[in-house]
Amino acid sequence: MRKKFLPIFGALVVSLATVGCSSDDPISPGPGPTPEPGKDIVKTGILKSNETWTSNNIYVLDGRVVVDEGVTLTIEPGTIIKAKDGQESNASALIVDQGAxxxxNGTAEKPIIFTSVNDNIKxxxxxxxxxxxxxxxxxxVIVLGKAPISVAASSGKGYIEGIPAGLSYGEYGGTNAADNSGSLKYISIRFSGVAVAPNSEIQGLTLGGVGNGTTIENVEIFSNKxxxxEFFGGTVNVKNVVVYGQEDDGLDVxxxxxxxIDNALIIQTEKSDSALEIDGPEGNGTGSFTFKNITINMNNIAGKKIADFRDGATGKLENIFVNNINTTGNVVNVNDEKTIVTLNGSKLNFVKWEFVLPAGKTVANLFTSKGTTAPDITKFTSNSIGVENGKQTVGANTSVFAWTFTKSLNLF
Structure with a gap:
């Protein structure tokens, strides 16, 4: 995550207002009736009533397409959604507002694919x-809910990265841990992450304050800028995730x-940053995440962190397997004083980690920290071992990812 560029976004509101329908909502309602099947159907603006997108058409996102509060967008298995080119204020995205x-729900045989208009997939x-x-x-794809988040604002709410502050559809966070934003199954999001402002790219899938009434499972992110x-607070549980070719972090909390987050495979590439970036609360709210059954392939690329823990991160990481580790910079890093405190106080917990160690390296060599307080490194080393490749007992069940584009390219 490249934090935080919200001050830039205010300037965008002026430039966007010329296409608006009101002073606080700079995009107009979506188009009218759906054309006959077999066409490329362009979608733009705010969807004000329930819609179903069908697999015999290709749907084209032209700019920000917003599922309005109280509206349900249903997408059939096998449907392809393509997005038009556009930088910054003209970037295309699908945004699910709070209350929408x-x-x-795709299937393994018929996944729902989000991609670019430059992709010739039919x-x-x-x-x-x-x-x-x-x-x-x-x-x-951005999904916004009403579950708790920890931010400095006394309201307990925020405006999501990538959307100018003050718009009707950028707010997220609240008090409903069981909030329901719908269901996403067998979704592949490809070639995304365009900048919506200088140095402010959108994640493949952004989850802001999404509640645990929402179902998210079997998701692929392929090639995101x-x-x-990224999880901005919230309580949603996510199962079966593949991330390949991201140019920042694989999973960001x-x-x-x-x-x-249960059963995930992260494959690092030359432009990747950390496989895992875990941040703590930004306000008074507290929460504790769980990662379990995760496989991380570092691809023997120097300078990439296995995991980076920051800002007083609290949670548990269990059954983690890491292979193809480079001797330079592939580390588990506790990045600041606040996080050393949560580690030493057993609020940040490592459980059953296994590493295929590079020659001459020990588990202890993979741990780094910053801060004046000495970290209790045994919190990590006592729960981590070296193993031979192919003999690991923890990590992801990768057989469930046979449906993905990543697997079709034999990338794992």
Whole structure:
């Protein structure tokens, strides 16, 4: 996550207002009736009534397409959604507002694919024509809910990265841990992460204050300019995730996210940053995440962190397997004094980590920290071991990812 660029966004409101329908809502309601099947159907603006997108059409996002509060967008299995080019204020994205629902339930045989208009994939197909190096063609998918977040604002709410502050559809956070933003199953998000302002890219999937009434499972992020998935607080549980080709962090947790991420595969590439970036609360709210059954392939690339813990991160990471570790910079890093305190106080916990160690390295060599307080390194080393490749007993069940584009390219 590249933090925080909200001051920039205020300037964008003026430039956006010329296409608006009101002073606080700079995009107009969406188009009228759906054309006949078999067409590329362009979507733009705010969807004001329930819609169903069907697999015999390709849907094209032109700018920010917003599912309005109280509205449900249903996407059939096998549907392809493409997004038009556009930088900064013209970036295309699908945004699910607080109180709206996205019901996008694909299947292993018929995943729902979000990609770029520059991808020549056709209706009924699953493999894209673009490459991992083609990240940043469009924005991404943003889901906003009413579950608790930890931010400095006394309201307990925030405006999501990538959307100008003050708009009707950028707010997230609240008090409903069980909030329901819909269901996402067998979703592949590809070539996303365009900048919506200088140095402010959108994640492949952004989850802001999303509650545990929401179902998210079997998700692929392929080639995103920023993070694969970022969790801004919330309580949503996510299962079966593949991230490949991200140019920042694989999975990024912030603002006291307190759900569970179960069974994930993160494959680092040359432009990646940390596989895991875990931040603590930004306000008085507290929360404790759980990561379990995670496999991280560092791809023997120097300078990339396995995990970076910051700002008093609190949670548990259990059954983690890491392989292809480079001797330079592939570390588990406790980044600041606040996080040393949570580590030493057993609020940040490592459980059953296994590493395929580079020659001459020990588990202790993989741990680094910053701060004046001495970290209790045994909190890490006592729960971590070296193993031979192929003999690990923890990590992800990668067989469930056979449906992904990543697997079709034999990248794992």
């Amino acid at each position: 629902k996205l019901v996008a 209706a009924g197909e699953k493999n894209s024509t673009l490459k991992a190096s083609d990240a940043g063609q469009w924005g991404g 920023d993070d694969g998935i 912030d603002q006291a996210y307190s759900g569970t």
